[in-house]
Amino acid sequence: MIEAQSLTKRYGDKLAVDDLSFTVETGRVTGFLGPNGAGKSTTMRMMLGLDNPTGGVVTIGGKRYSELHHPLRTVGALLEARWVHPNRSARAHLAWMAKSNKISPKRVDEVLDIVGLSEVANKRAGGFSLGMSQRLGIAGALLGDPEVLLFDEPVNGLDPEGILWIRKFMQRLADEGRTVFVSSHLLSEMALTATNLVVIGKGKLISQSTTEEFVARATDSTVKVRSPHLDRLRPALDRVGATVTPTDDGLLVAGVAGEKIGELAMENQATLHELAPQQGSLEQAFMQITGDSVEYHADLETESAEQPAGHAAVTN
Structure with missing residues (x-):
């Protein structure tokens, strides 16, 4: 388990991490999310002793x-x-890393095989693509067969096959009883990978919960309804205060649970062809909850007008 208690980091006048407390459970993949500049990388560096906290402990x-x-x-x-x-x-x-921690040299070939780099094991790392470098970095993380794993943007540079591999791999590590803490900007992938979430903004904790709870709390759940008898069902929904939005093939209903809609359909002799909950996405939830914590906003019109030719805007 990882535990941060009142973790604080100040760089001069800049407060990068502000009294941050959270826990990362064993046996789970926990996603670490936040807008650019939220303090995620600084927090992970403090976890590994690369930066000393101004206050608190991890x-x-x-x-x-x-x-x-x-x-x-x-x-x-x-x-x-x-x-x-x-x-x-x-x-x-990897052999140098292994020797520094008295890890068996045999483990080097084991992790190279795990990440799919055995065939290029003797090639210069400087010639690796970003995706291959990511795999080498993951091999280094696995070298000591550790109980705790921290990954910062592990899918950067990976192709779709590689992204699927790292997703299943992290979930397997958690299933083995390890603690897996992963930071990523790829929210659609985090929705599929992480069981729990720690969300921060401007160095402060915004939310710690399961992924499902985070999405449900931040987005309006609706129910898709298809029926040949909407003329009977619609007035009943209006009477119970449901918010009803017509679609091309039915209705989207908010404010009433699916079970209640089914009961109303039965009471009003309305045949149902579909009654399906429509949950919001992690992206929607993230944007809604962290909207006030975004430190760097992009103004595309201003950027295109003011940015000198040949220069890219810095957003992080």
Whole structure:
């Protein structure tokens, strides 16, 4: 388990993380979400002892990272895929990491096989694509067979097959009883991958819940209704205060549970061809809940008018 207690980080006048407390449960994939500039990377760096908190503490299995004797055996992390000497081979890079934590050299070939890099193990890492670098970074995170894994944007550069692989892989790690904490901007993928969510904005905790609870709390659930007898059902829905929106082939009903709609249909002799809950998406929930916490807003018209030719706007 990971536990952050009143975690705070200040850079001069900039408060990057503000009294942040949350827990990451064992046996779950927990997504770490927030707008650009929310403090996600700073928080993960403090977890790994790369930045010292201004206040508060974060522990992994009850210990600070600096207190771990062989950290790679307890915590595996991927924060920066390109963090590797470009002239080292993938095998040499992992062998150096293994030796530093007294990990068996056999484990190097095992993790190379797990991430699908065995055939390029002796090639220079500097020639790897971003997707291959991501796989090498994941191999490094797995090297010590750790109980806790931290991934920052692990699907960057991966093709659809690779994204599906890392999704199933993270879920399998959680099923094995490991703690998996993953930050990503790809919300559609997080909706499929993460069981729990920690959502922050401007360095503060916005929400900690299951993914399902987060979406349900932030979006209006509706029920799709198709029936050849809408003329009988519609007045009954109006009488109970439902919000009804006609569609091409039926109705979208909000404010009334599907069970109640079914009862009304039976009472009014309305045959139902479809009665299907329509849950909002994680993207919709995220935009609604974090809207006031976005630090960097893009004004496309202003950017195109004011940005000098050949220069890209900086948004993070």
